[in-house]
Amino acid sequence: MPDAKDSFWQSHDVQIVVGVAVVRGGLVLAAYRPGPDGGWEFPGGKVEPGETDEQAAVRELREELDLEIKVGESLGPGVDISDTYRLHVYRAVIVAGDPVLREHSELRWFAPADLDEGNWLVPDRPFVRTLRTRQ
Numbered sequence: 434m435p436d437a438k439d440s441f442w443q444s445h446d447v448q449i450v451v452g453v454a455v456v457r458g459g460l461v462l463a464a465y466r467p468g469p470d471g472g473w474e475f476p477g478g479k480v481e482p483g484e485t486d487e488q489a490a491v492r493e494l495r496e497e498l499d500l501e502i503k504v505g506e507s508l509g510p511g512v513d514i515s516d517t518y519r520l521h522v523y524r525a526v527i528v529a530g531d532p533v534l535r536e537h538s539e540l541r542w543f544a545p546a547d548l549d550e551g552n553w554l555v556p557d558r559p560f561v562r563t564l565r566t567r568q
């Protein structure tokens with residue numbers, strides 16, 4: 434029998450935020466989210482109703498960076514950002530364009546060995562570790 438806690442979780446919609454680890458020439462693209470809760474993050478954003486993670490990733494990178502990408506493998510299980518948001522991260526390669534700075538304060542290409550998860554948003558850290566150790 435499900436108890437009250439189970440039915441709460443079952444009825445509770447979790448919204449997915451998709452992050453994209455764009456890899457080019459062995460380097461990973463990081464974007465700096467400004468503000469008091471800022472830090473390095475993967476470009477991306479919230480998946481809209483009716484969209485797949487992949488469609489959201491393509492749309493967000495077009496909007497945020499003017500970049501056309503091809504989405505690849507998932508970097509691992511989703512990580513909770515809060516009670517309502519969960520982060521999914523995928524690898525991607527560039528199909529066309531160069532990243533244009535629009536919404537972040539900085540864009541930087543990191544060699545995997547130089548990735549320091551301590552400077553990243555907390556939910557991103559397991560994915561950053563995966564990139565550093567399994568490039």
Ligand SMILES: Nc1nc2c([nH]c(=O)n2[C@H]2C[C@H](O)[C@@H](COP(=O)(O)OP(=O)(O)OP(=O)(O)O)O2)c(=O)[nH]1
Binds near residue numbers: 451
């Ligand atoms: N884009 C992105 N957001 C992340 C990452 N890690 C992480 O905790 N977040 C959080 C920050 C935000 O609270 C939330 C995503 O919000 P967002 O502002 O990027 O989403 P969005 O582009 O759809 O924008 P909006 O709904 O505010 O208009 O997820 C990450 O790697 N990339």
